[in-house]
Amino acid sequence: MFVQPITNLMTSAFGNVWNKYFQNNPDVWDRMYRRDYSRKLDSDGQQARNFVLAGIIHSSGIACPRVLDVGCGNGSLLRLMGRQPIEYFGLDLSTTAIEEARDKWANKYPNAQFEVADFHSLSSSDSRLSEKFDFVVFNEVLYYFPLEDIERVLENARSHLAPKGEILISMSENPKAQIIWRRCLTKLTVLFEHYVQSGMFTAWKVKAFR
Ligand SMILES: C[S@@+](CC[C@H](N)C(=O)[O-])C[C@H]1O[C@@H](n2cnc3c(N)ncnc32)[C@H](O)[C@@H]1O
Numbered sequence: 001m002f003v004q005p006i007t008n009l010m011t012s013a014f015g016n017v018w019n020k021y022f023q024n025n026p027d028v029w030d031r032m033y034r035r036d037y038s039r040k041l042d043s044d045g046q047q048a049r050n051f052v053l054a055g056i057i058h059s060s061g062i063a064c065p066r067v068l069d070v071g072c073g074n075g076s077l078l079r080l081m082g083r084q085p086i087e088y089f090g091l092d093l094s095t096t097a098i099e100e101a102r103d104k105w106a107n108k109y110p111n112a113q114f115e116v117a118d119f120h121s122l123s124s125s126d127s128r129l130s131e132k133f134d135f136v137v138f139n140e141v142l143y144y145f146p147l148e149d150i151e152r153v154l155e156n157a158r159s160h161l162a163p164k165g166e167i168l169i170s171m172s173e174n175p176k177a178q179i180i181w182r183r184c185l186t187k188l189t190v191l192f193e194h195y196v197q198s199g200m201f202t203a204w205k206v207k208a209f210r
Contacts, residue, residue, distance in 0.1 A: 008035040020176065024144045026118075029094035038074045038100060047080065048198040049139065049170040052206045054080035056168060057135055068133040068160055070119045071141030075101035078109055088112040089129070091119060120145060120153065132162035138169045140204075143176045150180055154187045166191065167209045172202065184209060 015032040019025060029037075040046065054077065057065055064085040069077055072090030074097055081088075088109060092098050093116070101114045115128055122129065136157045145153050157167050167188060171177040184190070188209035196204045 008037075008039075011035045012037050012040060019144050024093070024146075026093045026095070029092075030096040033074075033094055033096040033100060038076075038097075041073050041076045042079070045198050045202055046076070048196045048202075049204045049206055050077050050080045052194050052196050053077060053137060053139060053168055053170060054082070056166075056206075056208060057081070057086070058084055060134065060166075062134050065134040066131065066162070068129070068136045070136060070138050070157070071144070072101060072114065072139075073097050075105050075112070075114065077137065077139055078105055078112065086112075089115070089133070091115045091117040091122075091128075093118050119156070120149065122156070129160055132165065133160050134162050134165050136160055136165070136167045138167070140170055140172070142169055142171060142180055143174070147176070147179060147183075150183045151187050154184060158188070161210075165210070168206065169209065170196075170204050170206045172204050177205075181205070181207070 012032050012035065015028045019028055057067060064087055066087040067089070069075070069088065069090040072092050073094075075090050078088060086109070090101060090112065091114070092101070095116050098114045098116045105112050117128070138157070142150070142153070154167070161167065169184065171180065184207070191208040191210055193205060193207040196206055
């Protein structure tokens with residue numbers, strides 16, 4: 001009775017560490033999503049960062065903001081976007097996550113687009129991303145890129161921004177995140193930041209850059 005949840009938990013914990021610190025691997029992500037990783041992403045404890053990100057997008061005053069959600073997973077950010085019209089483009093390494101996202105949001109957001117893609121190897125001239133975005137979001141994603149590639153990833157993100165567009169980044173507190181935050185400042189200007197606490201042991205920083 002308890003075996004399945006425990007195996008799922010171990011797959012997700014091991015997969016996270018592997019993808020973050022060794023080699024970011026789509027097959028490992030697929031396995032995690034097949035083993036109920038979305039349950040963790042959709043859990044109440046994870047929503048604080050989504051509330052803040054959705055709030056920033058809402059309060060921008062843009063009538064129908066264009067959002068590129070890099071590493072969108074199952075599209076959990078959409079859950080908190082309420083009724084605001086939004087042009088949403090989610091991309092993710094994991095085919096399983098994207099299939100799940102398409103199923104999940106087909107009714108509520110029929111125009112939302114979900115694509116399997118590695119942002120790392122996506123050029124700024126990729127036809128799937130031909131328009132510019134008001135927000136490029138990295139929600140719990142940036143530390144899965146190798147450290148030496150962070151600057152290139154940020155430059156790529158900036159090339160997809162509309163004038164006055166913003167790059168929104170959330171990361172939990174860990175040593176890799178600290179290095180990445182410093183590297184962000186070499187390429188981008190920070191506009192504002194929030195510290196988001198969820199319960200006793202979980203916290204994120206959410207920052208907006210241009
Ligand atoms: C911790 S999950 C976060 C998912 C979602 N942003 C959320 O907050 O619910 C990280 C996601 O980033 C995706 N990912 C990691 N590296 C990626 C890359 N290079 N390009 C696109 N997606 C990537 C993974 O497949 C995974 O779904």
